[in-house]
Amino acid sequence: GHTYTQRLWCxxxxxxxxxxxxxxxEQRAIYVPMNAEMDGLGQLQRFNARDARCFDPNEEQRLRQxxxxxxxxxxxRRIR
Numbered sequence: 001g002h003t004y005t006q007r008l009w010c011x012x013x014x015x016x017x018x019x020x021x022x023x024x025x026e027q028r029a030i031y032v033p034m035n036a037e038m039d040g041l042g043q044l045q046r047f048n049a050r051d052a053r054c055f056d057p058n059e060e061q062r063l064r065q066x067x068x069x070x071x072x073x074x075x076x077r078r079i080r
Contacts, residue, residue: 004043005043005044005047005052006051006052006053007052007053007054008049008052008053008054008060008063008064009054009059009063011047011049011052011075011079012063012067014078014079015070015075015078015079018078019078044079044080045080046080047076047079047080048076049064049067049072049075049076049079050072
């Protein structure tokens with residue numbers, strides 16, 4: 001939906017797929033817009049993990065610790 005790029009868990013799942021199987025993921029990834037008004041690709045290209053959230057603040061804190069260990073810029077680059 002329209003909040004996909006604002007959900008940290010969704011971004012984390014994309015990151016993992018592209019980190020562990022980048023060639024395969026790039027070959028098989030297909031963007032399917034939910035509706036004509038949604039600019040999902042544009043949102044992904046502007047993605048910043050600092051703006052993404054989790055429903056559970058404890059999970060968000062744990063994910064952010066891992067993301068910071070990877071490097072925020074590298075994480076954002078892989079999502080974009």
